Amino acid sequence: MTAGQKLDARALRADFPIFEQLIHGKPLAYLDSANSSQKPRQVLDAMTTFYETSYANVHRAVHVLGERATAGLEGAREKVRAFVNAPDVREVVFVRNATEALNLVAYSWGGNNLGPGDSVVVTELEHHSNFVPWQYIARRNGAEFRMLPIDENGDADLSQLEQIARETKVKVVATNLVSNSLGTIADISPLVRWAHEHDAIFVCDAAQAAPHMRVDVQALDCDFLAISGHKMCGPSGIGVLWGRGELLRKMEPFLLGGHMINSVRYEKTTWGELPHKFEAGTSPIAEAVGLGAAIDYLEAAGLDAIEAYEHELAAYALERLADVPGIILYGPPAERRAGVVSFNLEGIHPHDVAQILDMQGVAIRAGHHCCQPLMHKLGVAATNRASFYLYTVREEIDQLVHGLHRVTEALG
Numbered sequence: 117m118t119a120g121q122k123l124d125a126r127a128l129r130a131d132f133p134i135f136e137q138l139i140h141g142k143p144l145a146y147l148d149s150a151n152s153s154q155k156p157r158q159v160l161d162a163m164t165t166f167y168e169t170s171y172a173n174v175h176r177a178v179h180v181l182g183e184r185a186t187a188g189l190e191g192a193r194e195k196v197r198a199f200v201n202a203p204d205v206r207e208v209v210f211v212r213n214a215t216e217a218l219n220l221v222a223y224s225w226g227g228n229n230l231g232p233g234d235s236v237v238v239t240e241l242e243h244h245s246n247f248v249p250w251q252y253i254a255r256r257n258g259a260e261f262r263m264l265p266i267d268e269n270g271d272a273d274l275s276q277l278e279q280i281a282r283e284t285k286v287k288v289v290a291t292n293l294v295s296n297s298l299g300t301i302a303d304i305s306p307l308v309r310w311a312h313e314h315d316a317i318f319v320c321d322a323a324q325a326a327p328h329m330r331v332d333v334q335a336l337d338c339d340f341l342a343i344s345g346h347k348m349c350g351p352s353g354i355g356v357l358w359g360r361g362e363l364l365r366k367m368e369p370f371l372l373g374g375h376m377i378n379s380v381r382y383e384k385t386t387w388g389e390l391p392h393k394f395e396a397g398t399s400p401i402a403e404a405v406g407l408g409a410a411i412d413y414l415e416a417a418g419l420d421a422i423e424a425y426e427h428e429l430a431a432y433a434l435e436r437l438a439d440v441p442g443i444i445l446y447g448p449p450a451e452r453r454a455g456v457v458s459f460n461l462e463g464i465h466p467h468d469v470a471q472i473l474d475m476q477g478v479a480i481r482a483g484h485h486c487c488q489p490l491m492h493k494l495g496v497a498a499t500n501r502a503s504f505y506l507y508t509v510r511e512e513i514d515q516l517v518h519g520l521h522r523v524t525e526a527l528g
């Protein structure tokens with residue numbers, strides 16, 4: 117990407133076959149990309165071509181197809197390495213999704229390093245995938261599980277940190293970089309510094325960040341980072357855990373079986389080298405090829421251009437939505453959020469809102485967004501959430517606003 121590159125959403129949108137259809141006779145306004153993104157033809161074609169010409173299992177066959185498939189998988193690993201600016205490609209572990217990446221760290225690192233007197237610190241804004249595994253493993257190991265409260269913008273209250281450090285030995289700090297519910301882009305640097313001052317590891321949930329902005333593991337100075345392919349124009353079934361080599365090398369494997377071993381004897385089994393130690397069983401091979409193509413696609417569009425465009429869309433949406441009668445908007449100002457807007461309509465259940473919108477071709481998400489602690493904080497059971505991506509156009513936001521007026525006429 118060139119500096120100052122501007123994103124042409126309309127041109128990009130033409131790459132996505134899903135938009136060629138009508139939904140309930142209406143153009144599709146797909147405002148659910150934070151849930152899962154749509155896929156461009158470039159990704160679909162890369163996977164189809166791979167299956168048609170190069171598919172076999174990887175790392176096991178000496179035949180031509182086995183070699184091509186292995187090159188496809190390992191080529192994708194290198195693309196991921198460059199995408200997150202990891203120092204070493206062996207630190208890039210393919211998993212199923214961000215949830216598995218976070219569980220891997222919780223079980224393999226947390227399970228063997230946490231004990232009584234230790235603590236794991238998360239925020240109130242975490243997705244359940246970066247909350248529940250830590251809550252579980254901390255309590256299972258007799259460690260403390262501490263949650264930093266957040267304010268209405270989604271910023272974590274850091275005033276408790278010193279108390280936590282006095283009362284416990286901090287071992288893990290785990291937070292997201294971009295919130296899936298409020299869209300808040302967090303400044304994690306004070307927490308990373310604090311974690312490292314106390315010799316704790318910092319685990320970054322980048323499931324919502326990686327699709328929308330440049331994520332650089334060295335600049336973030338985190339120790340682990342989790343990504344889901346399906347949220348960034350890639351296929352479902354593949355995610356990435358990046359971890360510092362020196363930590364990954366010391367960790368026990370998470371899943372056991374084929375491919376992750378060095379030698380197996382009745383008396384003893386030894387583990388393979390990185391990243392294979394953490395990649396038991398057959399890999400998501402075509403999915404990796406698809407993820408590699410998705411990274412090429414995002415890089416061509418430009419991560420900075422995507423981020424800037426989403427700020428524009430968020431600003432436009434917040435301005436237009438403010439006119440809807442009875443609307444309650446949650447989260448920070450547009451310049452501090454990715455393309456995510458959560459809201460409620462006073463007295464109308466989010467599921468009813470989403471259902472009526474669907475009849476008008478507008479796809480949003482209604483629910484707790486796997487953030488029940490946040491919903492509890494907001495004093496609601498659920499919210500509506502519209503989320504945008506590089507293929508979103510303003511007409512879709514107009515369609516949403518028009519639909520919400522119809523909802524308030526019908527139910528308000």
Ligand SMILES: Cc1ncc(COP(=O)(O)O)c(C=O)c1O
Binds near residue numbers: 214
């Ligand atoms: C912030 C965040 N973390 C983690 C996840 C989990 O991702 P996945 O369901 O792909 O494992 C999500 C999914 O919505 C998310 O938004």
